[in-house]
Amino acid sequence: MAAGSGFTAAADASITRTLVGVTSGAYTTPSTNGMYAACYSTQFTAAAKAGATEWATASDGSYARQQMGVSTAFGWSIAAYVNSTGVVWSNSNTITVPAVTLNNQTLFALGWVDVVTLGSGNINFFFDLTTSVSVNIGSSVVLSGSTGAVFTTY
């Protein structure tokens, strides 16, 4: 299955409404440091842009969504628009998910969500990995600052 990245299907629709000023179903802009990185054991399909399975505390007791930008407001670096590239935006700071416990995990996608509670909120962006990565007990998922997840609008 092709790996994809960008807005989820739900965000695509809500942002469109925001874009033209429709209030019902519009995108809810997150508050300061109000976005969280989440880990998924399946891909968001490139076409459907939805439906991935998030890690669960039942399998990894220490798993938790990670807030972006603890020391930097919002936690994003956003470049100016560039021809044939679009707007490049990436996470500013390193994001570290707690070390895995109980069972080895499979990482196939990352998502950014607007609440910290597992199973709640909206997944706004996603980032499929080309191939899945095994994260064994004792290991952590780490997203490097500025290069961990790069999106473009082109």
Next chain:
Amino acid sequence: MATWVSNGADTGGSGGYSPGTQSVQYLITNFASSGDVVTLPSGTFTWTTGVNVANAGGNLSITIQGNGYTPNTSTGNNPTGTTQGCGASPGAPTLFTVVSYAGGQNANPGGGFEAINSTGLPTTGKLFRITGINFTGITSSLYNYIAFGGSSSSDQFRIDNCLIDGGSGQKVLLLIYGNTISGVVDHCTFAGGGASEMAHNFGAGAGQIGGWTNDITPGGSQMIFYEDCIFQQTGYTSLTGQGGCSALQSYYGAQTVVRNCLLNFCQVDQHGTQGNIAARWWEFYNNTLFIPNTNSGNTSFYAIRGGSGVVYNNNVTGQTSAGFGISCNLYTDDTSSNTTYGTAPNFGPGAGIFKAGATQGPFSSPAYLWNNATVGVSTQIGSGGWNPSPILLNQNYYVSGSQPSSMLICEKASQTPGVTTYSYAPYTYPHPLTGLSTSPGSGLTAAADASIVKYTVGVVSGAYTVPTNLFLALFSTQFTNGAKAGATEWTTSSDPAYARTVMGANPTASWTIAAYASGTGVAFKNTNGIAAPTVTTNNQTCYSLGFCLASTVGVTDIQLYIDMPNNSALIIDIGYFVYLPALTGAIFTTE
């Protein structure tokens, strides 16, 4: 830049500027400067004297802008689906500028007379442009509709969106001379009868060898471009071959590009040395060659009698299965007496630059032809009757199914025949002088792209401003697909009635937004019909639509844009208006 509104006549006028009451020549002579625009209204104007684009300050590079041109319906022999020429004005009303030229005493550097002429482009860095005129009624092969040229490499030209109709009989409709000027003829329809030579590229000029001594860069800009044009032979019903009707002829070291054109039963002729100096360089590609069902003979679409270049990706439509030869004809018409330029007057095909003190070889810079479906290659000795060297495959020219990775060349003084190679790449399409996008686009503007990202992640500074309403704006140029910015909005100085038009009573009612669909994204379109104000005072050109945050004209707050498809423009005449139908007027998707 000033706009001068004429009454459409070629001569006449007096006193100070009075919009719409004075002739084109009067406005040029008394008021215009390089960079200005002189407009003609709709209607038919019979010119008997013609217009010289010069005044006491010298020659001018100005725009002469008509009100539109007629659709391509004159012959009844056109293949279907061929509207890239005059069809570039979809939906235009039946109001056109028709210049019916009866000839006159307007001095022509080519030896005849013409409706519009310039004896040379000045070095102003401005564009010389003629657009939106239906030329008709030419009465003699001694006349041209348009003739201009010169030696300026500063000024460039564009002839676009014109119908240039020679009627029946042999005519030369457009004459361009000068080997150091460059420009483009685009979205025009040429029509000529008999053995017409609809356009002449005169290169360095009659008797001048200079066009064979300068360096040439294949795929470069220093050429005369014909693109997205229709050339059609008129008046034929049953012929054997196309009868020598030529879309264009190049002479005297001319450098010519013909691309994305329709050749309706006529040929591109690169003149040889039969009484002249041959064309120097040519690039013919992505053209459609049409043969009517009435044809019953061999047809040559490229008659190449000199110079070198590339011919590729051309295709034939119409009658292609009757067994008649359809060819690119390479032949020499050197004459035994033509030794002015060396002991062996070999101008090709397949000849390269003339170097001082060096003997010109007959195949120093071979031609390359590839991927020309159903177009064969033939060779012959021309009417000069002298054959200094046969025209041979893999010597004067190469034929292949795809572009060779490396090709021999000798078109610069620094290059060596049989040694120097190059990898060809065509010049930017559409030609930059057209102002058209390489790929018309739609969607978020660059500014909105950045602001919506900030809004999405919660960054406040520079974030997208959620509108209470969006407003429709109209643009006379495209947003380029790459930059997604920079289009020129209509102005109230040109159209006092122009205003941005609000969409619906509220955003919710203004847009119909579908659910996300795989492979499509979120399709959103205007719910209700949107009518812009009726155009007044001056005709307008609409190349793009934009949706903006504010109602104020000129404010740079465009959020979404949509270029017209196929690089086409809508010409909106006085009394007409832009209308976006409900649910189909503008559709965006996020995929």
